[in-house]
Amino acid sequence: MITEADKEHIRRSWKLVIPIAATAADLFYKRLFELKPDYRGLFPEDMAGQKSKLVRMLAFVVKSLDYPESAWREEVSESEDLLLVLLALGRRHQALYRVPREAYGSVGEALLWTLDYGLGEAFTPAVRAAWTSVYKAVSTTMIRSITALDPDRPLEAAFGAGQAAIESRLRVIGIDDLTSGAQPSAPGADQRGKGAVQ
Numbered sequence: 001m002i003t004e005a006d007k008e009h010i011r012r013s014w015k016l017v018i019p020i021a022a023t024a025a026d027l028f029y030k031r032l033f034e035l036k037p038d039y040r041g042l043f044p045e046d047m048a049g050q051k052s053k054l055v056r057m058l059a060f061v062v063k064s065l066d067y068p069e070s071a072w073r074e075e076v077s078e079s080e081d082l083l084l085v086l087l088a089l090g091r092r093h094q095a096l097y098r099v100p101r102e103a104y105g106s107v108g109e110a111l112l113w114t115l116d117y118g119l120g121e122a123f124t125p126a127v128r129a130a131w132t133s134v135y136k137a138v139s140t141t142m143i144r145s146i147t148a149l150d151p152d153r154p155l156e157a158a159f160g161a162g163q164a165a166i167e168s169r170l171r172v173i174g175i176d177d178l179t180s181g182a183q184p185s186a187p188g189a190d191q192r193g194k195g196a197v198q
Helices: 004-035 037-042 048-064 069-073 082-095 103-122 125-148 155-172
Strands: none
Touching: 004 037, 004 048, 004 103, 004 125, 082 125, 103 125
16 A cells, blocks of 8 residues: 555655656666566667656656545546556556566566665665555556456466566565565665765
């Protein structure tokens, strides 16, 4: 569950990301391809458009967190409905781009590493927990959309496979229990460079 405190942590940290958005996108894909070199083939040679899409999607997710609880009663255009956008994005990733379900774990790891490296000391345990909660919600929605492409596969099996991959990658990077308050470390993070892109 994403709390009001989580939303505030996301909003504040995103304001710090905006000035370094291009660098953050570079760092994200660099880290993703270090973790999974075979994923490079899933992307175009020129990554400029892909990096822009990543930043725009993250901005959209952050903006969507600002909707008040009562907004569910209001008419929302399909292009502004985060749930519909994520469902469509999940289906596209599976059907058009052939992104494997287990990729969601590595993508989450790369995202958290990028935020940690880029934000430095501002990436506190509470901020990490907030971004982890948001990423879990986003990736879970995208994974659930995949069952629409494979109606013979039970929802729980599809969800379980993707969720297990996410949980496994989060454990690898030291996020077993977000409620413990322990400071997880991002493997491979160069502490000397932490926050250097501010």
